[in-house]
Amino acid sequence: MAVLAARCPDCQVTVVDIDEKKIEAWQTGEPPIYEPGLKEVLQAALGRNLFFSTDMPRAIDEAEAIFVSVNTPTKDFGEGAGMAADLQYWEQTARQIMEHSKTSKIVIEKSTVPVRTASAMERILNSNERGIHFEVLSNPEFMAEGTVAANAFLAQRVSSINSISALAEATDANVEEVARAVGMDGRIGGQFLKASVGFGGSCFRKDVLNLVYLCRFYGLEEVAEYWHQVVLINQLQKRRFVQRVVRCMFNTVVDKRIAVLGFAFKANTGDIRDSPAIEICLDLLEEKARLAVSDPQALPGAREALAAHWNSVAFVSDPYVAAQGAHALLILTEWQEYRELDFERILGLMKKPAFIFDGRNILDHQRLFALGFNVFPLGKAALSHI
Numbered sequence: 001m002a003v004l005a006a007r008c009p010d011c012q013v014t015v016v017d018i019d020e021k022k023i024e025a026w027q028t029g030e031p032p033i034y035e036p037g038l039k040e041v042l043q044a045a046l047g048r049n050l051f052f053s054t055d056m057p058r059a060i061d062e063a064e065a066i067f068v069s070v071n072t073p074t075k076d077f078g079e080g081a082g083m084a085a086d087l088q089y090w091e092q093t094a095r096q097i098m099e100h101s102k103t104s105k106i107v108i109e110k111s112t113v114p115v116r117t118a119s120a121m122e123r124i125l126n127s128n129e130r131g132i133h134f135e136v137l138s139n140p141e142f143m144a145e146g147t148v149a150a151n152a153f154l155a156q157r158v159s160s161i162n163s164i165s166a167l168a169e170a171t172d173a174n175v176e177e178v179a180r181a182v183g184m185d186g187r188i189g190g191q192f193l194k195a196s197v198g199f200g201g202s203c204f205r206k207d208v209l210n211l212v213y214l215c216r217f218y219g220l221e222e223v224a225e226y227w228h229q230v231v232l233i234n235q236l237q238k239r240r241f242v243q244r245v246v247r248c249m250f251n252t253v254v255d256k257r258i259a260v261l262g263f264a265f266k267a268n269t270g271d272i273r274d275s276p277a278i279e280i281c282l283d284l285l286e287e288k289a290r291l292a293v294s295d296p297q298a299l300p301g302a303r304e305a306l307a308a309h310w311n312s313v314a315f316v317s318d319p320y321v322a323a324q325g326a327h328a329l330l331i332l333t334e335w336q337e338y339r340e341l342d343f344e345r346i347l348g349l350m351k352k353p354a355f356i357f358d359g360r361n362i363l364d365h366q367r368l369f370a371l372g373f374n375v376f377p378l379g380k381a382a383l384s385h386i
């Protein structure tokens with residue numbers, strides 16, 4: 001919406017949310033989430049033709065077009081719990097639009113909703129008894145069936161390469177060589193073939209589970225199971241990573257300080273939703289490790305996610321401070337700055353033997369090994385001095 005306002009100065013854009021804290025944060029001009037370039041775009045339009053408000057009735061009444069992008073999380077109760085989309089906020093919004101509209105409007109659907117429910121918005125809105133007409137459009141980028149299937153395919157590629165990384169680790173093969181060979185096949189292509197600690201973000205798991213639910217609903221049990229494995233492999237990948245850390249550190253991490261570099265689900269964002277770092281950190285805490293978590297943008301989210309463990313986790317913005325006295329260093333997000341760290345200095349700060357577990361394969365493993373680290377890349381043989 002900020003881009004829309006910045007690019008279309010003649011349109012007035014009002015962003016409305018029931019979350020007062022979020023709205024207050026956006027009104028300051030300092031975005032509460034991080035995306036490269038977002039701050040500049042926001043500040044160019046804020047107060048000119050971009051406004052933030054919690055006054056839903058007024059915003060609905062004044063608008064000619066309304067974008068609906070409320071959350072549709074995975075349902076955690078009743079029928080379809082753990083799989084289906086929870087449509088309560090989406091339906092509440094449709095009813096609010098109907099109640100507060102005095103004139104006809106265009107409603108543009110951006111929330112991800114399951115197949116066939118998209119048309120429910122139109123039915124709810126046009127059931128009003130005041131003769132107000134609503135034209136409901138689905139934003140192509142978010143077309144329910146297309147998006148869910150496309151995200152499921154992308155997630156499937158990540159789980160496919162991650163499943164190969166498990167085999168590569170077991171056989172001292174190199175997952176990157178496999179990915180290169182596979183990706184060179186023009187029928188397959190090279191994208192989304194990077195082995196990692198797993199996929200995250202607000203959409204992938206939710207969309208795959210949605211697909212699983214839909215298949216079950218239509219009695220396609222085997223198809224549902226096929227897609228469910230994509231999520232299960234992703235879970236396995238995080239568990240495997242923690243198991244490798246514990247096993248390689250002499251089968252115990254009790255009271256050992258572990259530096260965790262990266263908490264966001266991917267680089268260049270502060271978003272931690274479904275980030276692999278959450279489960280990895282919780283599992284390490286379960287093993288009674290002490291953590292020093294660092295991230296250029298996601299520390300507020302990390303603090304919230306690990307709040308229950310405040311006495312075993314330090315949150316530090318400086319990666320060198322995180323490494324101070326650590327037995328191991330984990331790379332969980334592919335931030336560019338982690339590639340550029342002074343690893344000689346880091347080695348000097350760490351306890352020996354010093355371990356690096358590169359969950360994103362972004363570091364120069366041979367060089368680190370030559371410096372004296374015991375290096376555990378993902379889906380590749382370890383480079384170990386012990």
Ligand SMILES: NC(=O)c1ccc[n+]([C@@H]2O[C@H](COP(=O)([O-])OP(=O)(O)OC[C@H]3O[C@@H](n4cnc5c(N)ncnc54)[C@H](O)[C@@H]3O)[C@@H](O)[C@H]2O)c1
Pocket residue numbers: 016017018019022056069070071072089090092093096110111112113142202203
């Ligand atoms: N984030 C993405 O990149 C992305 C991509 C594709 C699709 N989507 C879809 O877009 C939708 C929103 O995603 P998100 O990541 O922005 O979710 P989000 O949870 O970050 O934001 C949703 C917001 O809606 C607000 N809200 C809920 N009910 C409301 C109501 N009745 N009136 C006003 N505000 C209300 C919540 O307070 C929340 O701030 C989801 O359906 C998601 O699947 C998101």
